[in-house]
Amino acid sequence: MQNKILTLVASDGLAINEILKFFKENLNLNIIQQNQLSEHSTEFYIQDFEDEKYQNLHKELSDKKIDFCLKDESLKNFKILLCDMDATMIANETLDDLVKISGSDFNVDETSKLAMEGKIDLRTTLKTRVEILKGKPKSLIDEVLKGIQFNSGGKTLVQTCNQLGLETNLITGGFKPISSYVGEYFGFKNVISNEFNFDKNDCFTGDYIPITGEKNSKYKYMEKLSKDNKVNFSEMVSVGDGSNDLQMLKHSGLGIGYHAHQIIKDNIKTQIHFTDLTTVLYFLGIKKEQFKD
Numbered sequence: 001m002q003n004k005i006l007t008l009v010a011s012d013g014l015a016i017n018e019i020l021k022f023f024k025e026n027l028n029l030n031i032i033q034q035n036q037l038s039e040h041s042t043e044f045y046i047q048d049f050e051d052e053k054y055q056n057l058h059k060e061l062s063d064k065k066i067d068f069c070l071k072d073e074s075l076k077n078f079k080i081l082l083c084d085m086d087a088t089m090i091a092n093e094t095l096d097d098l099v100k101i102s103g104s105d106f107n108v109d110e111t112s113k114l115a116m117e118g119k120i121d122l123r124t125t126l127k128t129r130v131e132i133l134k135g136k137p138k139s140l141i142d143e144v145l146k147g148i149q150f151n152s153g154g155k156t157l158v159q160t161c162n163q164l165g166l167e168t169n170l171i172t173g174g175f176k177p178i179s180s181y182v183g184e185y186f187g188f189k190n191v192i193s194n195e196f197n198f199d200k201n202d203c204f205t206g207d208y209i210p211i212t213g214e215k216n217s218k219y220k221y222m223e224k225l226s227k228d229n230k231v232n233f234s235e236m237v238s239v240g241d242g243s244n245d246l247q248m249l250k251h252s253g254l255g256i257g258y259h260a261h262q263i264i265k266d267n268i269k270t271q272i273h274f275t276d277l278t279t280v281l282y283f284l285g286i287k288k289e290q291f292k293d
């Protein structure tokens with residue numbers, strides 16, 4: 001049986017002695033190595049982890065508001081980072097913001113929520129939302145950019161991965177030029193997104209170039225990356241929150257849900273609920289002193 005690595009991250013300091021006591025008395029874990037990554041994070045190498053202990057572990061850590069990742073020891077060498085944009089790297093749903101700013105009374109929040117929960121087809125709702133923008137000025141995008149809230153820890157995540165030589169990708173069902181602005185802020189090497197079409201008067205035409213707007217397009221991009229870079233899926237780490245991220249998260253060596261919709265919580269083991277995006281770095285075994293701010 002392969003050794004497991006269990007990484008814990010808390011927003012405040014970790015009460016390590018209390019946690020170790022629980023591991024010993026309630027789970028009888030065979031810990032063979034312990035590395036402190038920061039005052040907020042520690043990783044444990046565990047021998048012979050029995051799957052039936054998982055529920056108990058999950059409950060205890062959730063009750064203590066600790067995010068955790070349990071993965072095989074072999075999953076160590078990550079070469080590619082893939083991040084969703086809306087509601088992951090930034091707090092906004094930018095297409096919804098754009099529709100709202102345009103003055104439309106379309107119930108965009110509800111539609112977007114249903115799409116991200118996988119209850120309605122994303123392509124149809126993208127098309128509907130973009131059609132609403134027809135004839136509106138391109139300058140509405142500037143208003144959206146002003147309202148963008150960058151999620152905590154995002155810049156450290158991307159800059160550190162860049163420094164460590166990972167290929168960093170912002171992959172979104174959102175649109176250029178919003179995605180390129182966000183990509184540049186964080187320092188992503190690649191930005192993969194849809195593109196709006198504009199007419200000669202700089203107004204939205206109501207249609208778009210659907211680069212990431214197809215079914216499972218994020219997963220298809222992983223296949224392309226794998227082929228072009230000769231990298232296995234097991235060497236990819238991805239982060240996302242919505243149904244269009246599911247296949248990407250499922251097939252990555254490490255797929256992480258970030259304050260995710262139910263469909264991601266139900267299908268993906270590793271989740272960030274309580275901490276920020278730097279937790280992705282801890283889950284990769286990176287110490288705080290290696291972080292680049």
Ligand SMILES: [Mg+2]
Pocket residue numbers: 084085086087088240241242
């Ligand atoms: Mg999202």
